[in-house]
Amino acid sequence: MTFIETPNAPKPGGHYSQAVVHGDLVFISGILPITPSGEKLTEATVLEQMQQVLKNLDAILEAAGSTREKVLKVTVFIADMEAWGLVNQLYxxxxxxxxxxxxxVPVLPLHYGFGIELEAVAIV
Structure with missing residues (x-):
């Protein structure tokens, strides 16, 4: 088992890893719209938040030896289903x-009032 932590994505805010590689799989923790430097994009639009989440996903996948083309499963948590059409276009x-x-998964506002969180499973 390998715990992934890259400076190209935000540091974990609690007792977890950005991702864990086990065998041929990488399990990516919930990704919030936070820049690698720690800026929380709470005032950004849901599309801007999703863009940052996807940048973080790419960085974590790369650190784990994977790519977006190897993602098997994604879970998207969204606070406003009205925004889903635009988020889906970006996705x-x-x-x-x-x-x-x-x-x-529609949810109430997320940590810090974010509109989006994403987790994924990929192969390495």
Whole structure:
């Protein structure tokens, strides 16, 4: 088991790793819209928040020896389902022809009032 921590994504805010690699799988913890330097994008639009989350996802995947094309499953937590259409467009552009399994979970506002959180499982 390998615990992943890259400076190219925000440091964990609690007792967890950015990701854990076990065998051929990488399990990526919930990713919030926080820059690698620690800036919380609470005032950003949900699209800007999603862009940062996806940048963080790419950085963590790279640190784990994986890529977005190897993502198997994504769970997106969203505070405002009204924004889902726009978020889905950005998600579709990010993954292109790759179509991982996905769940969308509507939630009350997330930590710090964020609108988006994403977790994923990928192969290495």
């Amino acid at each position: 579709t552009h990010f993954f292109g022809d790759h179509r991982p399994a996905r769940s969308i």
